[in-house]
Amino acid sequence: MAELEAVIGLEIHVQLSTRTKMFCGCELSFGDQPNVHTCPVCLAHPGVLPAPNEEAIRYALQIAVALECEVAPRSIFHRKNYFYPDNPKAYQISQYDIPLATGGRLDDIRIHRVHLEEDAAKMIHVGESGRIHGSGASLVDFNRGGTPLVEIVTEPDLRSAAEASEWARLLRTTVRQLGVSDVNMEEGSLRCDANVSVRPAGSEELGVKTELKNMNSFRFLERGIEAELARQQELIGAGAAVVQETLHFDPRGVTLTSLRSKEEAHDYRYFPEPDLVPLAPTEQMLHEARGSLPELPAARIERYREEMGLPPEAAAQLAADPEAAVYFERAAGAAAGVEPRVVANWVTGELAAALRQEGGEAGATGSKVEPEALAALVVMVQEKRISHGSGKTVLAALVAEGGEPGAIVEREGLAQISDSGELEAIVATAVDANPEAAAQIRAGNGRAIGAIVGAVMRETKGRADGAEVNRLIRDRLGV
Amino acid sequence: MSGLLELTVAEAAGRIAAGEIAAGEYFDAWRAAAAGDELNAYLWRAEDGVEGTGGPLAGIPVAVKDIFCTEGVPTTAGSRILAGYAPPYTSTAVRRLGEAGARVLGKTNMDEFAMGSSSENSAFGPVLNPWDRGRVPGGSSGGSAAAVGGGLAPCAIGTDTGGSIRQPASLCGIVGLKPTYGAISRYGMIAFASSLDQCGALTRDVTDAALLLAALQGRDPCDSTSVGIEGGVEAPSREDLKGLRFAVPGELARDAIDSGVRAVFEATLETIERLGGAITEAPLPHAEHGISAYYVIAPAEASSNLARYDGVRYGMRAEGAGDLTEMYEKTRAEGFGAEVKRRIMLGTYVLSSGYYDAYYGRAQRVRTKIASDFAAAFAEFDFVVTPTSPSVAFGLGEKTDDPLAMYMSDFFTVPMSLAGLPAISIPAGLAEPDGGGPRLPVGFQIVAPAFAEQRLLEAAFALEREIGFDAKPGEGAGG
Ligand SMILES: [Zn+2]
Numbered sequence: 001m002a003e004l005e006a007v008i009g010l011e012i013h014v015q016l017s018t019r020t021k022m023f024c025g026c027e028l029s030f031g032d033q034p035n036v037h038t039c040p041v042c043l044a045h046p047g048v049l050p051a052p053n054e055e056a057i058r059y060a061l062q063i064a065v066a067l068e069c070e071v072a073p074r075s076i077f078h079r080k081n082y083f084y085p086d087n088p089k090a091y092q093i094s095q096y097d098i099p100l101a102t103g104g105r106l107d108d109i110r111i112h113r114v115h116l117e118e119d120a121a122k123m124i125h126v127g128e129s130g131r132i133h134g135s136g137a138s139l140v141d142f143n144r145g146g147t148p149l150v151e152i153v154t155e156p157d158l159r160s161a162a163e164a165s166e167w168a169r170l171l172r173t174t175v176r177q178l179g180v181s182d183v184n185m186e187e188g189s190l191r192c193d194a195n196v197s198v199r200p201a202g203s204e205e206l207g208v209k210t211e212l213k214n215m216n217s218f219r220f221l222e223r224g225i226e227a228e229l230a231r232q233q234e235l236i237g238a239g240a241a242v243v244q245e246t247l248h249f250d251p252r253g254v255t256l257t258s259l260r261s262k263e264e265a266h267d268y269r270y271f272p273e274p275d276l277v278p279l280a281p282t283e284q285m286l287h288e289a290r291g292s293l294p295e296l297p298a299a300r301i302e303r304y305r306e307e308m309g310l311p312p313e314a315a316a317q318l319a320a321d322p323e324a325a326v327y328f329e330r331a332a333g334a335a336a337g338v339e340p341r342v343v344a345n346w347v348t349g350e351l352a353a354a355l356r357q358e359g360g361e362a363g364a365t366g367s368k369v370e371p372e373a374l375a376a377l378v379v380m381v382q383e384k385r386i387s388h389g390s391g392k393t394v395l396a397a398l399v400a401e402g403g404e405p406g407a408i409v410e411r412e413g414l415a416q417i418s419d420s421g422e423l424e425a426i427v428a429t430a431v432d433a434n435p436e437a438a439a440q441i442r443a444g445n446g447r448a449i450g451a452i453v454g455a456v457m458r459e460t461k462g463r464a465d466g467a468e469v470n471r472l473i474r475d476r477l478g479v
Numbered sequence: 480m481s482g483l484l485e486l487t488v489a490e491a492a493g494r495i496a497a498g499e500i501a502a503g504e505y506f507d508a509w510r511a512a513a514a515g516d517e518l519n520a521y522l523w524r525a526e527d528g529v530e531g532t533g534g535p536l537a538g539i540p541v542a543v544k545d546i547f548c549t550e551g552v553p554t555t556a557g558s559r560i561l562a563g564y565a566p567p568y569t570s571t572a573v574r575r576l577g578e579a580g581a582r583v584l585g586k587t588n589m590d591e592f593a594m595g596s597s598s599e600n601s602a603f604g605p606v607l608n609p610w611d612r613g614r615v616p617g618g619s620s621g622g623s624a625a626a627v628g629g630g631l632a633p634c635a636i637g638t639d640t641g642g643s644i645r646q647p648a649s650l651c652g653i654v655g656l657k658p659t660y661g662a663i664s665r666y667g668m669i670a671f672a673s674s675l676d677q678c679g680a681l682t683r684d685v686t687d688a689a690l691l692l693a694a695l696q697g698r699d700p701c702d703s704t705s706v707g708i709e710g711g712v713e714a715p716s717r718e719d720l721k722g723l724r725f726a727v728p729g730e731l732a733r734d735a736i737d738s739g740v741r742a743v744f745e746a747t748l749e750t751i752e753r754l755g756g757a758i759t760e761a762p763l764p765h766a767e768h769g770i771s772a773y774y775v776i777a778p779a780e781a782s783s784n785l786a787r788y789d790g791v792r793y794g795m796r797a798e799g800a801g802d803l804t805e806m807y808e809k810t811r812a813e814g815f816g817a818e819v820k821r822r823i824m825l826g827t828y829v830l831s832s833g834y835y836d837a838y839y840g841r842a843q844r845v846r847t848k849i850a851s852d853f854a855a856a857f858a859e860f861d862f863v864v865t866p867t868s869p870s871v872a873f874g875l876g877e878k879t880d881d882p883l884a885m886y887m888s889d890f891f892t893v894p895m896s897l898a899g900l901p902a903i904s905i906p907a908g909l910a911e912p913d914g915g916g917p918r919l920p921v922g923f924q925i926v927a928p929a930f931a932e933q934r935l936l937e938a939a940f941a942l943e944r945e946i947g948f949d950a951k952p953g954e955g956a957g958g
Binding site: 044275 | 546547548554556561564566567568570665666667668669670672673674700701702703704779780782783786787788789791792793803807827830831832835839
């Protein structure tokens with residue numbers, strides 16, 4: 001049998017972090033008392049009409065532009081009709097045949113479309129099953145109902161579960177950087193469905209696909225797709241056919257449950273929403289969307305490497321995390337006379353290690369170490385005012401308590417011994433106290449110097465510059 | 480006291496402004512008149528008098544079709560499914576009237592969700608025609624028309640989707656004005672067919688219609704499709720029709736019209752010529768397909784608009800349902816009347832996948848052609864004129880078993896709704912019904928280009944003055 005190739009497309013819903021809902025003035029919220037952020041419009045009282053949120057349109061345009069899409073001159077809102085208590089109008093206002101934007105790309109993955117719609121309310125099913133069937137009662141919380149959503153649909157360009165999850169992370173970083181969404185999968189502000197199929201490697205035809213839902217973390221996204229790919233490969237291997245269906249991912253047992261098959265698919269009776277005029281972004285709006293684009297990860301990596309001289313790995317690591325990137329740039333800007341490469345090493349190396357040691361969840365931005373404080377510390381080390389070892393000690397203190405590195409150096413007495421006479425005297429004492437080591441050095445065993453350096457460092461409590469100590473010992477022994 | 484009821488709204492407003500009548504006194508006189516409702520015109524009447532109001536309509540009582548949401552006041556749209564529902568907010572139209580000083584005199588009976596041409600489809604019993612209580616007042620704004628025609632209100636507002644203001648105004652011997660789609664906000668007006676519904680006035684004369692329109696019109700941020708009338712609306716004063724060109728659509732005029740109606744129509748054309756207007760037969764080749772297109776588009780939108788009445792959040796919920804689907808089914812089966820169910824079925828069908836293009840798509844194309852027919856006519860003519868209704872008021876129960884015959888009552892009014900144009904019906908005379916009987920009012924319809932309300936009102940004013948219609952129900956009924 002021919003090798004099978006995975007064909008994966010993603011459908012991603014991003015909740016926009018606007019102040020108010022998509023079509024009414026209710027504030028967005030997360031975790032508030034149920035049904036406090038409601039009004040006649042989002043409860044679908046008789047006679048109400050939707051009034052589009054301009055901020056949401058701006059945010060959606062920013063996403064479309066960031067994904068290099070072509071924005072439609074006049075996109076149309078449609079009604080998607082279905083009965084369910086989380087959908088109070090019994091139709092969702094979405095976009096259908098003419099979406100906000102089409103034909104973009106992020107990295108090497110093509111974007112099929114980007115459109116605006118509104119979120120459903122939240123259902124809570126009382127009872128053991130946690131689903132509407134078999135529950136004693138169902139409650140509806142309309143706080144979430146009407147939250148602006150942007151749906152992003154990729155072309156089926158992803159070829160493995162790992163690639164899909166990696167790409168989804170890049171998308172999250174990109175959207176987060178735009179500042180238009182919290183893009184938090186656990187809280188549901190980023191939701192990811194996957195369309196999965198397999199086909200003989202090299203084939204151009206698409207196999208029968210299944211749609212995977214409920215993967216609320218990148219790890220589950222990857223596991224869900226892996227499980228589904230394995231299931232499809234097994235089916236085909238056994239000579240059976242894949243059936244088009246929607247599958248619900250249960251992370252507990254890494255199992256997939258069929259929700260509904262195509263036969264009972266909804267007829268949503270889409271038709272143009274007569275309560276809304278077409279969405280026609282002005283040249284001004286598009287100009288603003290383009291102008292408001294922050295530097296996106298790919299461009300940032302390029303700049304870090306080309307202009308700031310960072311090694312590729314550090315550049316990629318910093319650019320992938322917008323917060324870390326901002327932190328790094330603030331620190332690099334404050335560290336006068338120090339190469340950005342050195343500051344990057346401190347951020348991704350010593351600082352990251354110190355934060356891990358401290359056990360905190362927060363990254364550099366959330367820590368007590370101000371980027372300016374880190375910069376001051378790096379400058380001190382670079383100017384040999386303190387040793388590298390003392391630098392680490394000061395960093396540990398900064399991580400624990402914050403503050404100014406200069407004050408910590410003073411308090412802990414870590415300033416480098418700059419009086420060469422004082423250091424020479426300490427070196428002389430150390431050489432005299434270690435005659436065996438001295439003899440070995442003289443005999444040509446360079447490694448023996450470690451014992452004498454160690455003695456000097458103990459005596460100076462690490463305040464001496466290692467290279468300088470080395471030089472003084474060798475001078476004294478005449479090697 | 481009875482003298483107060485003889486005044487037109489403009490006269491009463493003038494006297495109230497001059498301090499000759501107290502607003503409270505005027506309002507109370509009308510409350511007393513409304514209390515004598517024997518036509519089943521009202522579903523709710525104001526319990527309190529008014530005080531402390533100012534503005535151009537200070538103290539003017541307005542009968543409001545029960546399709547407009549009024550905070551805390553029952554609003555049913557003539558449907559059992561909204562029995563007992565008191566909205567948490569007020570429609571923009573009623574709010575604007577209130578801001579001009581007017582007050583709600585009562586909520587008027589209507590065909591359920593405005594679906595009907597006789598006001599017999601109300602869950603709360605039929606409305607009777609003030610000229611002959613054995614006949615219908617027309618519909619769907621039959622309660623508003625009967626209230627004004629029967630001396631139970633000085634003026635009223637209603638909604639017109641395919642003729643629901645103009646046709647009952649015609650059948651009750653009063654003025655009915657349907658403004659351009661977008662002239663008045665639809666916010667808070669319970670939706671039947673969103674792309675057609677428009678609020679308008681039912682009054683004793685053209686000046687009063689202008690007065691109400693001036694208060695009602697305007698852009699509303701709550702209704703994206705509202706634009707208002709540029710330059711506002713003023714009381715009309717034109718006395719002749721010199722230099723104005725009136726088109727009579729041959730296709731429409733040749734069709735089945737009662738002989739009495741035809742006679743009044745032709746006499747009115749002569750009146751126009753006497754006033755200096757020119758009459759020409761002009762083609763509106765697609766207008767005769769208006770009814771077919773209308774009965775696809777309106778039910779399609781209605782099927783979606785009425786899906787929110789599901790028993791979950793407000794209004795009626797059927798008892799004894801075992802699960803969610805059964806609750807939906809029982810509530811809607813018990814809550815909606817036969818005509819509403821018929822149109823929901825029709826609308827659901829025409830939007831179904833596989834049928835959309837054949838019905839909804841095609842109907843929209845017909846609609847576009849009708850709009851271009853009017854555009855072509857208005858390139859040559861100032862107005863298009865037709866009879867408002869092919870017959871005078873018909874008997875209660877006469878057409879209830881023949882929906883198609885009922886639908887044809889709107890033959891002359893539907894094309895303008897499809898094209899979104901402003902149109903007014905003014906009483907032009909009395910005519911015997913085909914088959915004999917006491918003479919009944921006949922309406923004359925004038926149609927103008929979009930947002931040319933002022934020109935429309937000026938022409939209607941001049942014509943109204945020359946016609947001098949002053950029959951009253953009691954006298955008319957006597958022959
Ligand atoms: Zn709301």
